[in-house]
Amino acid sequence: MSKIKTAFFCQSCGTQFAKWQGQCTACKEWNTIVEEVIHKEEKVAWKTESSSVKKAAKPLKINEIDSAEEIRMDTTDGELNRVLGGGLVPGSLTLLGGEPGIGKSTLLLQISLKLPYKTLYVSGEESQKQIKMRAERITPNGDNCYILTETKTQNIFRQIEEIDPEIVIIDSIQTLYTDYIESSPGSISQIRETTAELIKFAKETNVPVILIGHITKDGNIAGPKILEHMVDTVLQFEGDRNHVYRILRSLKNRFGSTAELGIYEMLGSGLREVANPSEILISHKDEELSGTAIASTLEGMRPLMIEIQALVSTAVYGTPQRSTTGYNAKRLNMILAVLEKRAGFHLGSKDVFLNVTGGISVDDPAIDLAVMAAILSSNEDIPVGKNFCFAGEVGLSGEIRPVNRVEQRIQEAEKLGFSTIFVSKYNKIALKNTLIEIKLVAKIEDVVAELFG
Numbered sequence: 001m002s003k004i005k006t007a008f009f010c011q012s013c014g015t016q017f018a019k020w021q022g023q024c025t026a027c028k029e030w031n032t033i034v035e036e037v038i039h040k041e042e043k044v045a046w047k048t049e050s051s052s053v054k055k056a057a058k059p060l061k062i063n064e065i066d067s068a069e070e071i072r073m074d075t076t077d078g079e080l081n082r083v084l085g086g087g088l089v090p091g092s093l094t095l096l097g098g099e100p101g102i103g104k105s106t107l108l109l110q111i112s113l114k115l116p117y118k119t120l121y122v123s124g125e126e127s128q129k130q131i132k133m134r135a136e137r138i139t140p141n142g143d144n145c146y147i148l149t150e151t152k153t154q155n156i157f158r159q160i161e162e163i164d165p166e167i168v169i170i171d172s173i174q175t176l177y178t179d180y181i182e183s184s185p186g187s188i189s190q191i192r193e194t195t196a197e198l199i200k201f202a203k204e205t206n207v208p209v210i211l212i213g214h215i216t217k218d219g220n221i222a223g224p225k226i227l228e229h230m231v232d233t234v235l236q237f238e239g240d241r242n243h244v245y246r247i248l249r250s251l252k253n254r255f256g257s258t259a260e261l262g263i264y265e266m267l268g269s270g271l272r273e274v275a276n277p278s279e280i281l282i283s284h285k286d287e288e289l290s291g292t293a294i295a296s297t298l299e300g301m302r303p304l305m306i307e308i309q310a311l312v313s314t315a316v317y318g319t320p321q322r323s324t325t326g327y328n329a330k331r332l333n334m335i336l337a338v339l340e341k342r343a344g345f346h347l348g349s350k351d352v353f354l355n356v357t358g359g360i361s362v363d364d365p366a367i368d369l370a371v372m373a374a375i376l377s378s379n380e381d382i383p384v385g386k387n388f389c390f391a392g393e394v395g396l397s398g399e400i401r402p403v404n405r406v407e408q409r410i411q412e413a414e415k416l417g418f419s420t421i422f423v424s425k426y427n428k429i430a431l432k433n434t435l436i437e438i439k440l441v442a443k444i445e446d447v448v449a450e451l452f453g
Helices: 078-084 104-114 128-138 153-163 188-205 226-230 329-342 365-380 406-415 444-452
Strands: 005-010 033-038 093-098 119-123 145-149 167-171 209-213 233-239 245-253 261-267 270-273 292-299 302-314 322-325 350-356 388-391 420-424 437-441
Touching: 005 188, 078 245, 078 261, 093 104, 093 188, 093 226, 104 119, 104 128, 104 167, 104 209, 104 270, 119 153, 128 145, 145 153, 153 188, 167 188, 188 209, 188 226, 292 365, 292 406, 302 365, 302 406, 322 329, 329 350, 329 365, 329 444, 350 365, 365 388, 365 444, 388 406, 406 420, 437 444
Parallel strands: 093 209, 093 233, 119 145, 119 167, 167 209, 292 388, 322 350, 388 420, 420 437
Antiparallel strands: 005 033, 233 245, 245 261, 261 270, 292 302, 302 350
């Protein structure tokens, strides 16, 4: 009997050590190093006829490489297609992470039931009856979807050979294990090894694989950081379980942009795509209230109209508070300093609270003008016109700086029925015959004069 081999791994970053120690020298975390049994054998987890006689790759001149655009597989979900960059790339590995109960399994089961491709949905967390109950609630008909409850990769590959699916979905990677590593499922070495086997399968068969990944209490995907480096695409499913809206973001994408955003609404019958995000990002009210302003922002190629809410009040305690939700707190402090220095508003002794509605975070500098308008509206207790919107960056000298793709922002505001948009005087605008009034402003004083006289 061969001697059992063990090694020590950091549960936080996956670094291997020869012996136990209190602190990981790589990530500086304490008490994260655990001993795991490793037993390396010759791997025969996934083999194709071609892989056994595969020839070594040869270098090619860059001019000789085929540059034809990769054909993508339509997921029938417009929001997911947008975030992926147009659809699933054959042979790609996609990792979807998110908090427990946020709707990861619901999203992928819903997509697998509607896909026109033969799909194998592998679950290591639920039984086939549980999945069937959820599937009946979402879509009763799913002729191309096969459900497998299995956690051992060797058995999964055996079923893949029999069914020959065109797409494979794994729920979740932390539940899988392989016989070639003698450690428990969810451990560092098991996650790394099972992911490597799935990558080998995907690349050799050209079948896209989608993995669901658990996250830690810090919000990071559980397992070694190398897991995110190994896969082609990392998606994050965000939201609050107490609210019905969910946001799908791309943290890494080898085949598209990471700036795109997908929005869903959680219903009893599954997740509904929200084609017009402005419907949830702008609150509907009967009367005009002070402290609110509408900003025109961009997420990837998609223009969004979002509502900025501000509350300015006298500081009860000695030190004024500065609190933001969905907006950079340092940028808020900068705008307050510009208003005090350049425009003469005394805000240094007042509490300022800022909120971006809809639960999203925005880092587009073009919303500075709307933030400034909301703060001044609350400070003066004068409402901003409900048909006004803003797109401009505020500079340190009090000037309104131009923003990119301003014409697309103006067209979105016009489409949603806004009557006036405030933009920088220095933006070059070639739009003609627009119904919306474009107010060109150069300094903070111009905006104050237009809004509050």
